[in-house]
Amino acid sequence: MDKLKVLTVFGTRPEGIKMAPIVKVLNEDNRFLQRVCVTAQHRDMLDQVLKIFDITPDYDLDIFQHGQTLTQITTRAMEGLERIVKEFRPDVLLVQGDTTTVFAGALVGFYHQVKIGHVEAGLRSGNLYSPYPEEANRKMTGVLTHYHFAPTKEAAGNLLMENYPPEKIFVTGNTVIDSLVQVIDDSYIFEDDFLNSLDYKNKKIILLTAHRRENIGEPMVNIFQAIKRIVEDNKDIEVVYPIHLNPNVRSISDEVFGDIDRIHIIEPLDYLPFANLINMCYLVITDSGGIQEEAPTLGKPVLVVRKETERPEGIEAGTAKLAGIFEDDIYRMISELIHDSKLYDEMANAVNPYGDGRASEKIRDILINDHFNNNPF
Numbered sequence: 001m002d003k004l005k006v007l008t009v010f011g012t013r014p015e016g017i018k019m020a021p022i023v024k025v026l027n028e029d030n031r032f033l034q035r036v037c038v039t040a041q042h043r044d045m046l047d048q049v050l051k052i053f054d055i056t057p058d059y060d061l062d063i064f065q066h067g068q069t070l071t072q073i074t075t076r077a078m079e080g081l082e083r084i085v086k087e088f089r090p091d092v093l094l095v096q097g098d099t100t101t102v103f104a105g106a107l108v109g110f111y112h113q114v115k116i117g118h119v120e121a122g123l124r125s126g127n128l129y130s131p132y133p134e135e136a137n138r139k140m141t142g143v144l145t146h147y148h149f150a151p152t153k154e155a156a157g158n159l160l161m162e163n164y165p166p167e168k169i170f171v172t173g174n175t176v177i178d179s180l181v182q183v184i185d186d187s188y189i190f191e192d193d194f195l196n197s198l199d200y201k202n203k204k205i206i207l208l209t210a211h212r213r214e215n216i217g218e219p220m221v222n223i224f225q226a227i228k229r230i231v232e233d234n235k236d237i238e239v240v241y242p243i244h245l246n247p248n249v250r251s252i253s254d255e256v257f258g259d260i261d262r263i264h265i266i267e268p269l270d271y272l273p274f275a276n277l278i279n280m281c282y283l284v285i286t287d288s289g290g291i292q293e294e295a296p297t298l299g300k301p302v303l304v305v306r307k308e309t310e311r312p313e314g315i316e317a318g319t320a321k322l323a324g325i326f327e328d329d330i331y332r333m334i335s336e337l338i339h340d341s342k343l344y345d346e347m348a349n350a351v352n353p354y355g356d357g358r359a360s361e362k363i364r365d366i367l368i369n370d371h372f373n374n375n376p377f
C-alpha cells in the first residue's frame with residue numbers, strides 16, 4: 001500500500017512546541033512517509049525546541065535574518081518551500097497556528113494543489129490588527145485549508161460561522177497539551193541555580209512574557225510600568241522575565257526596567273524549564289498565545305495583557321482575565337490577585353479547555369481515515 005506523504009512545516013518556537021507531538025506520532029506510524037521542513041523564521045528559539053524534542057528536520061530553509069519584514073519572511077519562506085514541495089510531492093502539507101510561516105506554507109501547498117491541514121484552526125479575535133498579523137494569517141490560511149483541525153468547539157464554531165464545510169472541520173484538542181503533559185514534573189529541579197534559588201513558597205513569583213508586535217511601543221511600556229510599580233509597592237513579589245529575542249522588545253525592557261532588584265530578566269528558557277516554571281510560579285502575566293493555553297491547564301491564574309484574545313476558553317473557565325494594555329488597569333488587576341486570596345483561589349483552578357493530550361493521535365487518525373478509506377467522518 002502506498003504511504004501517505006506528509007510534509008510538516010514550521011518555523012518558530014511555538015509552532016515547534018505544538019508540532020513536535022505530531023512529528024512523533026507520524027514518524028512512529030509506517031502508514032506515513034513524513035518529511036519535516038523548518039523555515040527557521042526563528043533560529044535560536046526554534047533550535048531550542050528541536051533539541052528538546054529531538055527533531056532533526058529533513059529540510060532547513062534557514063531564512064532567519066534579524067529585522068526581516070513580513071514580506072521578506074513570506075517570500076523567502078515561499079521560495080524555499082516551493083522547491084521542497086516540487087521535490088517531495090506530498091499528499092498533505094501540515095501547518096500549525098498563525099505565523100507568517102503558516103500562511104506561506106499554506107499558499108505554496110495550495111499553488112501545488114496539495115491538501116493543507118491546518119492545526120489549531122479557527123481561532124479568531126475579530127480584530128484584523130490584534131493579534132497582528134496573526135489574525136489575518138489564520139483567516140487567509142483557513143481559505144486554503146482542506147482539513148481544519150480546531151482545538152476546541154468554540155474554534156470549530158468560528159469556522160462554521162464562516163461557512164466552511166462541517167465535514168472538513170475536526171475538533172481535536174490542542175497539541176500544546178500533548179507536549180505539556182510530557183514535560184511537567186512536580187518535583188522538577190532546574191539546571192539553572194538562580195531558578196532553584198527562588199523562594200516559590202514564601203514569595204509570590206510572577207512569570208512575565210511579552211512579545212506581540214501590536215504591543216511593541218506604548219502598550220508594552222504601560223505593561224512594564226505597571227509591573228515595575230507592583231514590584232516597588234510589594235516586597236514579597238519577584239518577577240521572572242525570560243525575554244524574547246526581538247531587539248524591539250529588549251530595548252523597551254531596558255528603558256523601563258533598567259536594573260531593578262526583584263525583576264529578573266533572563267534569556268529565553270528551554271521548553272522543559274519554562275513549562276515547569278509556569279507550574280511553580282504564583283501568577284502569569286503574558287501576551288503570548290501558547291502560554292494562555294498552558295497556564296490554565298496547570299491551574300495558574302493568567303493576566304492577558306492584550307486588548308482582545310482569540311483564546312476565550314481560559315477566560316470563560318475563570319483562570320484567565322483580560323487585563324488590557326493600560327498601566328492602571330494592569331496594576332489594579334495584579335494587585336487584586338496579590339492581596340485577595342479568595343479571588344486568587346477562584347482563579348487558581350486547574351481547568352483544561354484545550355484537550356486531553358491526544359490531539360496528535362486524533363489528527364493522525366483523521367488523515368489516515370480520509371486518505372485510505374475516503375471517509376472524512
Ligand code: UD1
Nearest residue numbers: 012041042043044045046065066067068099100245246247
Ligand atoms: C513570531 C510570529 C508570532 C509568534 C512569535 C512567537 C510572525 C509575523 N510572528 O513573532 O506570530 O507569536 O513568533 O515567538 O510570524 N529573533 C532572534 N532569534 C530568534 C527569534 C527571533 O534574534 O530565534 C529576533 C530577530 O531580531 C527577529 C525578531 O526577533 O527579527 C522578530 O522575529 P519574527 O519571527 O519576525 O517575529 P516574532 O516577534 O518572533
Ligand code: UDP
Nearest residue numbers: 014017242268269270271274288289290291
Ligand atoms: N516558551 C519557552 N521558553 C520561554 C518562553 C516561552 O519555551 O522562555 C514556550 C511556552 O511554553 C509556549 C511557547 O513558548 O509553549 C509560546 O511561545 P511564544 O510566546 O513565543 O509564542 P505565541 O504562543 O505567542 O505564538
